[in-house]
């Protein structure tokens with residue numbers, strides 16, 4: 001029996017995602033033996049703040065050790081959250097497959113009486129460490145107090161039990177994949193909090209020359225998800241921004257027509273530039289690149305640059 005080793009980080013979410021992927025792959029390839037190998041990354045181990053790591057140029061904080069394991073052949077397929085994966089891969093590696101996306105939206109989880117964003121009292125304290133969520137939240141409700149909240153999903157949910165936060169914002173996908181959908185109090189509409197490019201989607205990365213793993217992974221590829229996230233990620237790449245930028249992007253497809261919405265914000269939410277474009281889904285990459293170019297002309301470059309320092 002041929003055997004394929006699937007690698008991932010060791011967090012609850014990463015493992016849940018990987019078990020889901022392996023179950024789907026097993027349906028397609030019942031005669032293949034899949035093993036799961038967990039790998040700890042700098043992002044998991046670090047006691048430094050994320051922002052200080054980002055300053056040191058750690059683009060793929062969660063990704064480097066996983067890619068090394070692919071290159072060393074310790075693993076054959078890596079499972080990533082697409083939104084944490086840099087927009088380009090090392091030469092010898094490729095994204096072989098993008099499975100069907102779950103809900104891309106952000107959600108609110110709040111204490112008693114704090115369960116809807118628009119109805120939170122003046123000065124309510126919101127926990128998030130995402131610069132994107134912070135900026136868009138402050139643009140929508142300048143009165144809210146956004147407080148840093150780091151850590152994995154369980155750590156962040158546990159923080160609501162203390163008295164530092166009234167509500168927290170998370171990706172719906174993380175709660176759905178870890179079977180904690182019941183914790184969601186409100187799905188926040190993209191018109192208020194535009195999701196991160198690729199949020200809710202996974203990426204299966206392989207060695208480019210490993211034909212077997214590429215073929216195995218591709219069996220669970222989802223074309224519609226791929227077109228949507230390609231538009232979103234080309235937008236991000238076209239802005240010259242990474243996953244730590246105050247940038248949102250959300251694409252939808254109806255009858256083969258793709259609509260892409262993109263936002264770039266000042267870190268304090270005092271400005272939000274927004275734009276959208278629409279076209280044939282087969283042109284997804286160009287649509288993303290064009291929207292980025294348009295918005296750079298409108299002044300997005302300054303906002304992306306301000307977020308870099």
Ligand SMILES: NCc1[nH]cc(CCC(=O)O)c1CC(=O)O
Nearest residue numbers: 081084170171173174199200201
């Ligand atoms: N940056 C951490 C991270 N990476 C992927 C997810 C959630 C799952 C997804 O977006 O696919 C999360 C947690 C969060 O943003 O709440």
